Amino acid sequence: MNRDYADVSMAVIRRLPKYHRYLKDLMEKEIYRISSRELSRLIGFTASQIRQDLNCFGGFGQQGYGYNVEELYNEIGKILGLHKNYTTVIIGAGNLGQAIANYPSFIKYGFQLLGLFDVNPKLMGMKIRDINIMDVDLLEDFVRENKIEIGIICTPKEVAQNIADKLTKANINGIWNFAPVDIKVPNNVTVENVHLSESLFILSYLLNEKEHFKKK
Amino acid sequence: MNRDYADVSMAVIRRLPKYHRYLKDLMEKEIYRISSRELSRLIGFTASQIRQDLNCFGGFGQQGYGYNVEELYNEIGKILGLHKNYTTVIIGAGNLGQAIANYPSFIKYGFQLLGLFDVNPKLMGMKIRDINIMDVDLLEDFVRENKIEIGIICTPKEVAQNIADKLTKANINGIWNFAPVDIKVPNNVTVENVHLSESLFILSYLLNEKEHFKKK
DNA sequence: TAGATTGTTAATCGATTAACAATC
DNA sequence: TAGATTGTTAATCGATTAACAATC
Numbered sequence: 025m026n027r028d029y030a031d032v033s034m035a036v037i038r039r040l041p042k043y044h045r046y047l048k049d050l051m052e053k054e055i056y057r058i059s060s061r062e063l064s065r066l067i068g069f070t071a072s073q074i075r076q077d078l079n080c081f082g083g084f085g086q087q088g089y090g091y092n093v094e095e096l097y098n099e100i101g102k103i104l105g106l107h108k109n110y111t112t113v114i115i116g117a118g119n120l121g122q123a124i125a126n127y128p129s130f131i132k133y134g135f136q137l138l139g140l141f142d143v144n145p146k147l148m149g150m151k152i153r154d155i156n157i158m159d160v161d162l163l164e165d166f167v168r169e170n171k172i173e174i175g176i177i178c179t180p181k182e183v184a185q186n187i188a189d190k191l192t193k194a195n196i197n198g199i200w201n202f203a204p205v206d207i208k209v210p211n212n213v214t215v216e217n218v219h220l221s222e223s224l225f226i227l228s229y230l231l232n233e234k235e236h237f238k239k240k
Numbered sequence: 241m242n243r244d245y246a247d248v249s250m251a252v253i254r255r256l257p258k259y260h261r262y263l264k265d266l267m268e269k270e271i272y273r274i275s276s277r278e279l280s281r282l283i284g285f286t287a288s289q290i291r292q293d294l295n296c297f298g299g300f301g302q303q304g305y306g307y308n309v310e311e312l313y314n315e316i317g318k319i320l321g322l323h324k325n326y327t328t329v330i331i332g333a334g335n336l337g338q339a340i341a342n343y344p345s346f347i348k349y350g351f352q353l354l355g356l357f358d359v360n361p362k363l364m365g366m367k368i369r370d371i372n373i374m375d376v377d378l379l380e381d382f383v384r385e386n387k388i389e390i391g392i393i394c395t396p397k398e399v400a401q402n403i404a405d406k407l408t409k410a411n412i413n414g415i416w417n418f419a420p421v422d423i424k425v426p427n428n429v430t431v432e433n434v435h436l437s438e439s440l441f442i443l444s445y446l447l448n449e450k451e452h453f454k455k456k
Numbered sequence: 457t458a459g460a461t462t463g464t465t466a467a468t469c470g471a472t473t474a475a476c477a478a479t480c
Numbered sequence: 481t482a483g484a485t486t487g488t489t490a491a492t493c494g495a496t497t498a499a500c501a502a503t504c
Contacts, residue, residue: 029449030449033470033471035470035471035472036471037442037445038438038442040441040445041435041437041438041441041442042438044441045420045437045438059484059485059486060485060486061485068422070472070473070474071485072472072473072474072475073471073472073473075485075486075487075488076471076472076473076487076488078486078487079486079487079488083486083487085485085486085487086479086480086485086486087478087479087480087484087485087486087487088479088480088483088484088485088486089480089484089485089486090484090485090486091486103445104441104442104444104445104448105444105445105447105448106441106444108444108448110444110447118339118342119335119336119338119339119341119342120335120336120339120343122335122339123334123335123336123338123339124436125335126334126335127336127436127437128396129420129436129437129440130436130437130440133437133440133441133444135440173447174443174447180344197447198443198446198447200439200440200443204261204345206284214443214446214447216439216440216442216443216446217439218434218436218439219257220340220343220345220346220434221257221261221343221345221346221349222254222257222258222261223416223432223433223434224345224346224349224351224416224432225256225257225260225320225322225349226253226254226257226320226432227390227414227416227430227432228320228321228322228324228326228349229253229256229319229320229321230414230430230432231321231326231389231390231413231414231430232320232321232324233245233246249494249495251494251495251496252495275460275461275462276461276462277461286496286497286498287461288496288497288498288499289495289496289497291461291462291463291464292463292464292495292496292497294462294463295462295463295464299462299463301461301462301463302461302462302503302504303460303461303462303463303502303503303504304459304460304461304462304503304504305460305461305462305504306460306461306462307462
């Protein structure tokens, strides 16, 4: 049993949300126990890897039985910090910002949206999910006063670093960044990037792979 | 020199879009040559890794000189297939679908949107970027008739597999999937997932990591 | 030519898989 | 008890880093 989560590699951690999702599905299907072998068949990881992964965080299984679905789901949820609530703001209230504001699992898992910010005067006063869109000049004070934990950057890439700096100054804990740049922040701020164009380019690569191969 | 791209590991391939992006930045700054050491400092990979990565696809550099920025940018663009155009449709014309439709790098790199589909009658006839929103019942015929290469799924998770099946039947090449499920398709269809909630959960994990550590 | 930097091989590191004793 | 399946160690595989000869 290993409770020093800092030892666990990012490779393992990035698989946790997928376990979480499949366990949720199993719960909805009223399946109460599952072996690493069955889970392997569903999820596509080897049974060995599943047992290794889960054991990084504790002995959740039982020999001869397998894993209790609900218990494992809850444990992984806790490891991911999904039992807590987080205060968030979105900067950039265009299509993407609005999409995030309305994203089901965002709402469902305790990510509480307290403010939306933009530079476009036309958007000021508009409401998304009962949240007023505010001028980005108010961002720093708002984040400080409301002790916002997570800032979500949905702006064009040109201003993303500037927004990140403001968030950092206002003592943000984490940034979820959708702008296609690598923003720089001090060590005490956590950044998670969603680089949509990188994903699209990989798709483009994969579509061409066979042709590259033929050329050989 | 290795031109059998099928040999190149996904780890390398997933780094290519980042090289591409940084080289673009360098071009805009009118920097014409760069060594692996300088690029390393910018991008955060080791110089050794950069040289290894690039050498999977050919000897783009020159001893004693480094890499020609523009040439390397163009070569990586070609490897990623960004010199081509792709025909696409978006299924699900909500916030996310609209955000993708208007996403700058989507438009910029030759991903041509030909159709938008939804089930919501209120959206029918609406236009996004001059594209009519159509009923999803028309999807299969439209994809077949217009030889659509890429289908972009921006629907709720419940219908994503059904949409993927329709796309597959209509001879789609690739699917860019934003629904939080792992869709199943035959081998000849390429799927690239963007699982937003997984990314959010990782951020949540990282925000809590220090606390886990303290408990030890 | 001398200096710089690549391309490439070899060494190291880390992650995945296999195997099996422990145990429910 | 017998069968099943975990937890965990050891073996394998793959990816990253280091080193340096080749060469511009």
